[in-house]
Amino acid sequence: MKDRVEALKQEIAGFTVKDAAGLEAYRMRFISRKSVVGDLFAGLRDVAPEDKKEMGALLNSLKVYAQDRFRELVASLEEGQGQEVAAGLDLTLPPAEDVLGAEHPLSGVKARIVEIFERMGFNLSEGPEIEDDWHNFSALNFPENHPAREMQDTFFIEKNPDIALRTHTSSVQVRVMENEKPPIRTLSPGRVYRNEAISARAHCVFHQVEGLYINKSVSFADLKQTMLHFAQEFFGEGTKIRLRPSYFPFTEPSAELDVSCGICSGKGCNVCKYTGWLEIGGCGMVDPNVLKSSGIDPEEFTGFAFGMGIERMAMLKYQINDLRLFTENDIRFLKQFVSV
Structure with a gap:
């Protein structure tokens, strides 16, 4: 051994x-x-x-x-x-540059809007992008002959005229009202679709964020103060708002929401077309017919709703003049938002 x-x-x-x-x-x-x-x-x-x-x-x-x-x-x-x-290493080569990624401008603007309204007590809600006629139109008080129901404005699903790609996120609010009892305070961001020609100011796919508040004794003054607080949080403390009478099927009274131009401080410039104001969305008191359609008693509860385009908010915030830049993935455009 x-x-x-x-x-x-x-x-x-x-x-x-x-x-x-x-x-x-x-x-x-x-x-x-x-x-x-x-x-x-x-x-x-x-x-x-x-x-x-x-x-x-x-x-x-x-x-x-x-x-x-x-x-x-x-x-x-x-x-x-x-x-x-x-x-195998070439030590004479310069070091590789650290490349930082960046949040897409639409994602950043959406997150900022959500953050502001969440601090005001709004909860997030989501819904399907393929909707039926009831949630997208009828429950929102759209009359049978309303132009939005026509093929030239809406993407209908082939062979089923009652199913379409949602044209706004208000359909999510209908679902919330059907399944929850007041008080309701909800925010609905998401992608929407319109049958429009693509240009610098319009697109067939874009993003909206809409809010809804329903409770006893909710007034137009509550809506105005909510919009003013949001505008000053998003655009700056000195921002002013203006409400212009308008019409939407699901609100009455209705108003277009403008904010004072932050570029010229309301004095007038080419961005605000020398008016001193920039339109950011629409708002109004929820129509009693909309409340009834969702099983809420309009004699007991009132509410307000508002909506704005996320692309529109991003264009105003970053002074972007072409809506197509958000979806073309041009690296030269996206590099402008790289974190520093």
Whole structure:
């Protein structure tokens, strides 16, 4: 057995590895549970009692030697691989520039709008982008002959004239009113679709955010103060608002919401077309017919609603003059919003 131990020491000393497979071969032969060294330990039972102590010490020495040699081979292999990697590097090249990503301007504006209204107590709600006629039109008091119901304004699903791509996120508010009891305070951001020609000022796919508040004794004054607070949070503390009479099927009275131009401080410039005001959306008191359609008693509850285009808000905030830039993925445009 002594001769066998000596022969294994020489074999271990002369063993070389070039890759991970060679290292595994060494491990299996010399230090695994079923290795040749392990077989020698199993043979101790056949050694004479008076020689077992000496042979045990000899085998332990062989085992430790095999393990030390394994660690040497591992270190040698790792060093060699590191040198190969280093040999492939050109240290004269300039360092790679750190490239920071950026939030898309529409995502950033949407997040800011949501943040402002969430602090006012509005909850987020979502709904399907493919809607039925009831939630998209009828429940919102659209008359049967309203232009929005025509093919030239809406994308209807083929073979089913009662199903269409939603034209506004007001359909989400209908679903909320049908499933929740007042008080309701909800905000509905999302993608909407209109059958329009794509240009610098219009697109067939864009984003809206609409809000709804229903409770007892809600007044137009509540709507005005809510819009004023939002405008000053989004555009700046000195921002003023203006409400111009308008018409929407689902609100009465209705108003267009303008904010004072932050570029010229209301004095007039080419951005605001020298009026001093910028239109950002529409608003009004929820029509009693809309409340009735969703099972809410208009004699007990009143409410207000508002809506604005996220693209419109982003264009005003960043002075962007072409709506198509948001969807064309032009890297030159997107790089302007990289974090610094």
